[in-house]
Amino acid sequence: xxxxxxxxxxxxxxxxxxxxxxxxxxxxxxxxxxxxxxxxxxxxxxxxxxxxxxxxxxxxxxxxxxxxxxxxxxxxxxxxxxxxxxxxxxxxxxxxxxxxxxxxxxxxxxxxxxxxxxxxxxxxxxxxxxxxxxxxxxxxxxxxxxxxxxxxxxxxxxxxxx
Numbered sequence: 123x124x125x126x127x128x129x130x131x132x133x134x135x136x137x138x139x140x141x142x143x144x145x146x147x148x149x150x151x152x153x154x155x156x157x158x159x160x161x162x163x164x165x166x167x168x169x170x171x172x173x174x175x176x177x178x179x180x181x182x183x184x185x186x187x188x189x190x191x192x193x194x195x196x197x198x199x200x201x202x203x204x205x206x207x208x209x210x211x212x213x214x215x216x217x218x219x220x221x222x223x224x225x226x227x228x229x230x231x232x233x234x235x236x237x238x239x240x241x242x243x244x245x246x247x248x249x250x251x252x253x254x255x256x257x258x259x260x261x262x263x264x265x266x267x268x269x270x271x272x273x274x275x276x277x278x279x280x281x282x283x284x
Contacts, residue, residue: 125175126173126174126175126188127173127174127175128171128172128173128174129171129172129174130169130170130171130172130193131149131150131151131152131169131170131172132149132150132151132167132168132169132170133147133148133149133150133164133165133166133167133168133169133170134148134149134150134166135147135148135166136148136162136164136165136166136270138162138274143159143160144157144158144159144160145157145158145162146184147164147187154184154185155183155184155185156172156174156184156185156186156187157177157181157184157185157186157187158186158187158190162270162274163190163192164190164192165266165267165269165270166270167203167266168192168193168266169192169193170190170191170192170193171190171191171193172187172189172190172191173187173188173189174186174187174188175188192263194255194259200258200262211224211228227273230269230272230273231265231269234265234266234268234269234272235261235265237264237265237268238260238261238262238263238264238265238268239261239265241264242257242260242261242264245260
């Protein structure tokens, strides 16, 4: 790998370090492990542009992320994610695995979406003309950050009691 390289990819998974000093990234369609120091700034499913270089020290077998730039979602990507989510739900239902845990995750995601929409709606004056795609991008970005923050503590969420 050259000194630094710029790549565009979709985030498959984010795993924060227990120390809180950084996190690991897995990219869709990539077997490489990536790491970045600092607070988590991306969520799974986001398309990003990364400036990377070879890792060093204990991380010599991984790739260090120097910069992350979130790329805006296109309407086709948003539609694809919705379809993917619906297919996943239908697969759970058909397998009989759609349980209270999945329902709870959906409720958390819907609450995050509503909160994000409320925040963005408060930012725009009623008389201002705005681009629909930009509003959708802001809402989804904020929703993803809320959801990631809540689900980081996923082990603390409990199954509802019967």
